[in-house]
Amino acid sequence: MSDINTGIKRRTFVSALSATAIPAAITGAPAFAQSGTITLKWANNIPVTHPSNIRIKEATDAIRQETGGKVDIQIFPNNQLGGDTDMLSQVRSGAIDIFPLSGLILQTLVPLAGINGLAFAFKDYPTVWAAMDGDLGVYIRAQIAKVNLHTFDKILDNGFRNTTSSTKPIVTAEDLRGFKIRVPISPLWTSMFKAFGSAPTGINFAEVYSALQTKVVEGQENPLAIIEIAKLYEVQKFCSMTGHMWDGQWILANGKRWASLPADVQGVINKHVNTAVVKQRDDIRRLNTDLETQLKAKGMIFNYPEVTSFRDALSKAGFYQEWRAKFGDEAMSKLEKYTGRLA
Ligand code: X2X
Numbered sequence: 001m002s003d004i005n006t007g008i009k010r011r012t013f014v015s016a017l018s019a020t021a022i023p024a025a026i027t028g029a030p031a032f033a034q035s036g037t038i039t040l041k042w043a044n045n046i047p048v049t050h051p052s053n054i055r056i057k058e059a060t061d062a063i064r065q066e067t068g069g070k071v072d073i074q075i076f077p078n079n080q081l082g083g084d085t086d087m088l089s090q091v092r093s094g095a096i097d098i099f100p101l102s103g104l105i106l107q108t109l110v111p112l113a114g115i116n117g118l119a120f121a122f123k124d125y126p127t128v129w130a131a132m133d134g135d136l137g138v139y140i141r142a143q144i145a146k147v148n149l150h151t152f153d154k155i156l157d158n159g160f161r162n163t164t165s166s167t168k169p170i171v172t173a174e175d176l177r178g179f180k181i182r183v184p185i186s187p188l189w190t191s192m193f194k195a196f197g198s199a200p201t202g203i204n205f206a207e208v209y210s211a212l213q214t215k216v217v218e219g220q221e222n223p224l225a226i227i228e229i230a231k232l233y234e235v236q237k238f239c240s241m242t243g244h245m246w247d248g249q250w251i252l253a254n255g256k257r258w259a260s261l262p263a264d265v266q267g268v269i270n271k272h273v274n275t276a277v278v279k280q281r282d283d284i285r286r287l288n289t290d291l292e293t294q295l296k297a298k299g300m301i302f303n304y305p306e307v308t309s310f311r312d313a314l315s316k317a318g319f320y321q322e323w324r325a326k327f328g329d330e331a332m333s334k335l336e337k338y339t340g341r342l343a
Pocket of ligand 1 (some may be wrong): 045102184204205221222223226237247
């Protein structure tokens with residue numbers, strides 16, 4: 001397995017993060033001085049070099065500084081605390097305090113949270129952010145709150161997803177027939193590739209590199225930033241720019257733990273996390289265009305499929321009808337207000 005997947009040692013990382021505390025007297029942050037140190041665990045599935053971790057580390061440094069060292073958020077990247085399914089249980093139990101997760105994986109717990117992954121719903125980023133920072137996002141976050149998870153206002157970008165393969169390029173929907181593809185553990189993802197006639201297997205991201213390397217599956221789908229940063233190009237030959245869905249990570253916090261934090265602490269965390277997300281979105285947008293050249297240089301062969309055959313295949317298989325019924329009219333109208341009618 002590549003070195004990026006083994007990650008850096010937890011202790012080294014944590015101690016590297018804790019050097020910036022300055023006294024509250026200097027920052028003039030009054031209330032923080034009264035409380036004891038608040039230590040929070042932030043865990044995720046992504047290598048430390050991904051903008052999600054780089055920008056969140058900046059946020060945790062700024063939070064530590066503004067609170068005079070009182071709020072210490074420790075980051076555990078790259079599945080150090082378990083795969084996504086496991087980390088989801090841990091954020092619910094309180095073993096982890098904060099955990100960014102794809103809405104589509106959260107769907108195992110909050111069915112509606114997968115709605116933004118409906119294939120070919122979003123035509124571009126302005127539409128994504130209008131919906132996710134607007135009414136659709138508000139609606140989804142309210143559903144998540146029902147399972148006692150707090151959701152930060154702004155969702156992290158993961159990106160528009162493309163399909164990679166070790167065996168062949170995906171040119172039309174026909175190429176997906178019988179294709180052995182890894183999908184994240186999520187009802188919508190599995191249903192979508194079943195509708196294409198593929199053979200999807202639900203695998204946590206922690207196991208993706210080795211599943212591709214040992215050819216348990218032929219292919220997978222992810223945004224270019226993930227394909228590059230998790231070095232999937234080492235074990236995949238073709239990259240087909242299917243752009244079949246937009247995916248983001250909701251930043252989830254254990255509801256009880258979040259509610260127990262003083263309002264001023266919540267305010268400082270919110271402020272710096274939101275700043276980090278805005279920067280992260282900009283990083284990802286740039287990476288997902290710039291990385292094509294780099295991945296080609298590393299030997300990946302790119303192709304640019306026409307969307308029509310894919311949309312038609314899903315329509316014919318009843319994919320949109322099935323999910324319209326599952327999500328319900330109210331939710332679909334929140335989505336379609338931004339995307340237009342999906343069929
Ligand atoms: O598991 C994946 O493929 C990833 C990294 O894109 C998600 O977090 C959904």
